[in-house]
Amino acid sequence: MLDLQAVDTAIAQLRHRRATLPEHGQLARLEDERSAASADLVAAETRVSDLEVAQRQAESDLEPVRQRRVRNQQRIDDGSVADAKALTGLVEEIQHLERRINDLEDAELELMEQLENAAAERDDLAARNAELEGRIGEVVARRDEQLAVIDGELAANAEERSAIAADLPEPLVATYDKLRTSHGGVGAAELRNRRCTGCQLEVNAADLRTFAAAPDDEVLRCEECGRILVRTINSGL
């Protein structure tokens, strides 16, 4: 009976260890970090692609203005415009176009700078995500390694438990299991030095006399906590 209790206590401790591995908490924290970092990465990628679109737009806005300036310059250079007034008009238009080109180029430069910063930020976030991914992988490996060890021990204990329980009367095991569930995992306790080691209370003199007179195969129960009391040479009876 006490062997069964010992193996059940070991099983309960293993299950507790399984559920409270520090890796569970570490993983939860890392996964939170990763989901925040990956949301940041998506936002950064969106910023980069928006800026790329804006930069292409700026470039295509510039194209016709540049072409027009070149055309005007060619008309001045090849002498095809003889009229002085028309020529003045062309020169003025070129000046206007150049101011426009400058403005558009400034705007494009600004966009390119923003794009460069956004791309750098995206790269940092991608590296951060990869780093978190790596750390999560390490913790998962460490967790799984420990779970495998614990599960191996649990399987061995389960086998041992079956073997021990098979040698005990079924109703006794059933009573013990019920007590174990309702009494904090301890269904059977040794009677040691006239004390129930389940509830730590001393057995009174009258009960002790009853216990001492009981036949060896009788199942004793603690009057205080109800647990199965197991007599040993240390019981003090």
Ligand SMILES: [Zn+2]
């Ligand atoms: Zn007790």
